[in-house]
Amino acid sequence: MTAPRAAIVGTGLIGASIGLALRAHGWHVTGTDADEARAKEALAHGALDEVGVDPVADVTFVATPVSSVATLAREALARGGGVVTDVGSVKGPIVAAVGSPRFIGGHPMAGSEQDGLDGAHATLFAGATWVLTPTEATDAEAYALVRSVVATLGAEVVAIAPDRHDALVALVSHVPHLVAATLMGLAADGAEEHAQLLRLAAGGFRDMTRIAAGHPGIWPDICAENRAAIVAALDTLLAALSGMRGVVDAGDRSGLLTSLEAARAARSNLPTAVAHPEDLTEVRVPVADRPGVLAEVTTLAGELSVNIVDLEIAHSAEGERGVLVLVVDTGDAERLRLALLDRGYRPSTRGLA
Amino acid sequence: MTAPRAAIVGTGLIGASIGLALRAHGWHVTGTDADEARAKEALAHGALDEVGVDPVADVTFVATPVSSVATLAREALARGGGVVTDVGSVKGPIVAAVGSPRFIGGHPMAGSEQDGLDGAHATLFAGATWVLTPTEATDAEAYALVRSVVATLGAEVVAIAPDRHDALVALVSHVPHLVAATLMGLAADGAEEHAQLLRLAAGGFRDMTRIAAGHPGIWPDICAENRAAIVAALDTLLAALSGMRGVVDAGDRSGLLTSLEAARAARSNLPTAVAHPEDLTEVRVPVADRPGVLAEVTTLAGELSVNIVDLEIAHSAEGERGVLVLVVDTGDAERLRLALLDRGYRPSTRGLA
Numbered sequence: 001m002t003a004p005r006a007a008i009v010g011t012g013l014i015g016a017s018i019g020l021a022l023r024a025h026g027w028h029v030t031g032t033d034a035d036e037a038r039a040k041e042a043l044a045h046g047a048l049d050e051v052g053v054d055p056v057a058d059v060t061f062v063a064t065p066v067s068s069v070a071t072l073a074r075e076a077l078a079r080g081g082g083v084v085t086d087v088g089s090v091k092g093p094i095v096a097a098v099g100s101p102r103f104i105g106g107h108p109m110a111g112s113e114q115d116g117l118d119g120a121h122a123t124l125f126a127g128a129t130w131v132l133t134p135t136e137a138t139d140a141e142a143y144a145l146v147r148s149v150v151a152t153l154g155a156e157v158v159a160i161a162p163d164r165h166d167a168l169v170a171l172v173s174h175v176p177h178l179v180a181a182t183l184m185g186l187a188a189d190g191a192e193e194h195a196q197l198l199r200l201a202a203g204g205f206r207d208m209t210r211i212a213a214g215h216p217g218i219w220p221d222i223c224a225e226n227r228a229a230i231v232a233a234l235d236t237l238l239a240a241l242s243g244m245r246g247v248v249d250a251g252d253r254s255g256l257l258t259s260l261e262a263a264r265a266a267r268s269n270l271p272t273a274v275a276h277p278e279d280l281t282e283v284r285v286p287v288a289d290r291p292g293v294l295a296e297v298t299t300l301a302g303e304l305s306v307n308i309v310d311l312e313i314a315h316s317a318e319g320e321r322g323v324l325v326l327v328v329d330t331g332d333a334e335r336l337r338l339a340l341l342d343r344g345y346r347p348s349t350r351g352l353a
Numbered sequence: 354m355t356a357p358r359a360a361i362v363g364t365g366l367i368g369a370s371i372g373l374a375l376r377a378h379g380w381h382v383t384g385t386d387a388d389e390a391r392a393k394e395a396l397a398h399g400a401l402d403e404v405g406v407d408p409v410a411d412v413t414f415v416a417t418p419v420s421s422v423a424t425l426a427r428e429a430l431a432r433g434g435g436v437v438t439d440v441g442s443v444k445g446p447i448v449a450a451v452g453s454p455r456f457i458g459g460h461p462m463a464g465s466e467q468d469g470l471d472g473a474h475a476t477l478f479a480g481a482t483w484v485l486t487p488t489e490a491t492d493a494e495a496y497a498l499v500r501s502v503v504a505t506l507g508a509e510v511v512a513i514a515p516d517r518h519d520a521l522v523a524l525v526s527h528v529p530h531l532v533a534a535t536l537m538g539l540a541a542d543g544a545e546e547h548a549q550l551l552r553l554a555a556g557g558f559r560d561m562t563r564i565a566a567g568h569p570g571i572w573p574d575i576c577a578e579n580r581a582a583i584v585a586a587l588d589t590l591l592a593a594l595s596g597m598r599g600v601v602d603a604g605d606r607s608g609l610l611t612s613l614e615a616a617r618a619a620r621s622n623l624p625t626a627v628a629h630p631e632d633l634t635e636v637r638v639p640v641a642d643r644p645g646v647l648a649e650v651t652t653l654a655g656e657l658s659v660n661i662v663d664l665e666i667a668h669s670a671e672g673e674r675g676v677l678v679l680v681v682d683t684g685d686a687e688r689l690r691l692a693l694l695d696r697g698y699r700p701s702t703r704g705l706a
Contacts, residue, residue, distance in 0.1 A: 119699070171539060175536075177557065178594075178601070179532060179536065180557075180561060181597075181613050181616035182593045182594055182597055182612075182616070183528075183529060183532065184616040184619050184620050185612060185616045185619060186524060186590060187524050187525050187619070188622075198525070198623055204529060204530065204533075204564035205525045205526065205529050207560045207561070207563045207564065208532070208560070208561050208563075209616075209620050210557070210560045210561075210620075211557035211560065211561065212613075212617060212620045213617055213620040213621060214617070215617075216610055216613030216614055216617055217610075219613055220606040220609055223601045223604075223609055224606070227601060227604065231598060231601055231602050234594065234598040234601070235598070237535065237536070238591060238594055238595065238598070240535045241531075241535055241587065241590070241591055244531050248580060248583050248584055249580065251576075251577055256569075256572060256573050257569055257572070259538060260534050260565075260569030261569055262538055263534035263535070263537040263562075263565045264534075264565060264566055264567070266537050266538060266540070266565075267537050267562050268566060269541075269551075270559065270562070286471075286472050294661055295651050295660075298648050298651045301648065302648050308647055308648055
């Protein structure tokens with residue numbers, strides 16, 4: 001029995017991780033990169049069986065910046081009869097530009113701050129959402145193949161139309177990034193005479209602007225490729241913020257409360273990355289901003305054999321005290337809560353489902 | 354020698370914490386609360402020496418919701434010759450309404466999600482920034498007294514004009530909260546047919562909307578009291594976002610990069626809550642979204658006697674992998690980095706100063 005064959009175009013973080021995962025599942029993986037040294041590095045890293053193109057690849061992953069995906073996907077389609085997919089964060093323009101029944105647009109919701117091979121790992125996609133964007137013109141067998149390969153990588157497939165994908169990511173990823181950068185810029189301007197006054201920017205502001213600390217290099221491409229959806233989402237946001245301004249200016253207390261309550265409910269219902277929220281419980285522990293608390297709490301969990309599935313430090317809107325939010329198996333939550341009480345903490349719990 | 358005397362009006366989280374801290378420093382503390390049971394609870398908690406008013410208090414802290422501060426501060430001023438201050442998050446309207454040389458507006462940047470006594474602690478303000486807003490009419494001795502009492506609580510005093518305080522907190526606290534709620538509402542609307550599509554909202558969006566999960570009850574008061582500054586800050590934001598929309602719509606790559614680079618630099622320079630950033634180093638560890646990683650890393654730090662001063666989990670703009678950011682003493686950073694490398698992690702370090 002011959003091993004199934006995959007080709008990777010672009011051996012950065014995502015491409016190399018796909019290679020590592022497929023090879024672990026018995027695939028033969030060939031790959032190229034615009035930077036030849038990086039392809040060789042991927043080979044040395046174990047992400048490829050060989051450097052080069054593979055005209056008989058069953059499936060080709062184009063894992064390059066969005067601006068080059070359509071051209072490279074067409075080249076891969078021209079090389080052989082296999083199926084081609086990509087991992088770009090914009091789908092409509094790419095799917096339209098490629099225009100082949102053997103091309104299915106894809107967008108894994110996984111990645112890391114590190115763009116290069118360094119972060120590559122066979123389990124990068126385990127449990128991640130991976131969007132596929134078939135259209136009416138898509139070949140059913142081609143779609144089924146891509147779907148099954150993505151499932152092999154451990155990802156959960158969500159199928160959406162390309163334009164709907166673009167509108168949603170504009171709203172929940174691209175526009176938030178632009179808003180974070182804008183807020184950060186305004187705050188820096190507003191406090192430029194007295195930089196230390198930015199200390200007034202407490203935990204909530206730090207959370208909101210964290211993504212503005214990322215490398216800006218990817219954004220010109222994303223904004224160019226997803227321009228229409230981003231402009232539309234910005235218009236929607238501008239209208240909603242103007243509405244909020246009107247509510248504040250009019251002193252409309254109940255209108256304000258209604259908006260904030262709805263947002264609070266929606267935020268609480270935001271799906272988590274975890275697979276079975278009904279089995280998990282959040283343990284919230286107010287903590288002082290002092291060294292050692294984190295180690296104390298996590299060590300205590302370890303002593304009790306309570307597995308911490310997720311952890312975040314939620315800052316209050318103002319001030320530097322925080323709440324340690326531990327997500328643990330529901331069966332362990334009460335044990336942890338009592339032990340924390342015993343050590344003088346004041347934990348509270350709530351189910352995640 | 355007689356103990357100095359303080360009075361607390363409003364024995365919630367902030368008021369009770371002030372009481373606990375002052376009593377620990379030998380003050381005699383009297384207190385009241387609109388809810389008599391809560392004042393008694395504060396007494397039982399050790400935050401007060403007695404329940405009641407104190408006409409000879411040297412300093413009175415009004416620690417009630419902003420809408421009632423001015424009235425209660427005037428009552429305290431009328432009771433005796435002491436100095437009065439408050440802890441409200443809006444300063445201009447309160448300072449103007451009280452209009453006494455013996456009243457100094459204050460705003461401690463500390464608090465917790467828990468509104469009640471439960472979170473009260475004598476060290477709540479240790480290391481926190483505490484804004485005081487003297488004006489030209491302020492009595493110098495009154496200001497010096499409040500300043501020294503606040504320093505006794507362990508807080509770092511920053512003096513700003515009341516209106517400037519309000520403009521800054523509108524920009525870095527109030528407006529960000531409204532923006533987070535607005536973004537969350539739009540995303541929920543945009544995905545209402547397919548709630549699971551909100552899984553596309555990855556770590557960056559979760560960070561940005563975290564504050565929208567807070568209790569909305571305090572916001573109608575804040576928006577009413579700081580209305581002018583919030584409306585002005587929203588107008589500034591609307592103009593800046595319209596500018597950003599224009600940049601995206603025009604495909605202005607260099608304009609976009611310039612804005613994002615400036616925001617990135619400003620975010621990197623955001624002052625931390627820690628006192629001596631020059632002594633600290635950030636250790637960044639890319640981690641998979643799997644159970645146990647956090648315990649493994651913090652336990653390793655414990656074994657090496659490396660103290661974790663701060664920790665955050667930075668999510669990438671897309672995807673569920675994260676980067677664990679540990680802040681440690683600079684002298685410990687290299688030891689931790691090498692140990693992490695040894696366990697197969699790929700940490701990087703950078704100084705905080």
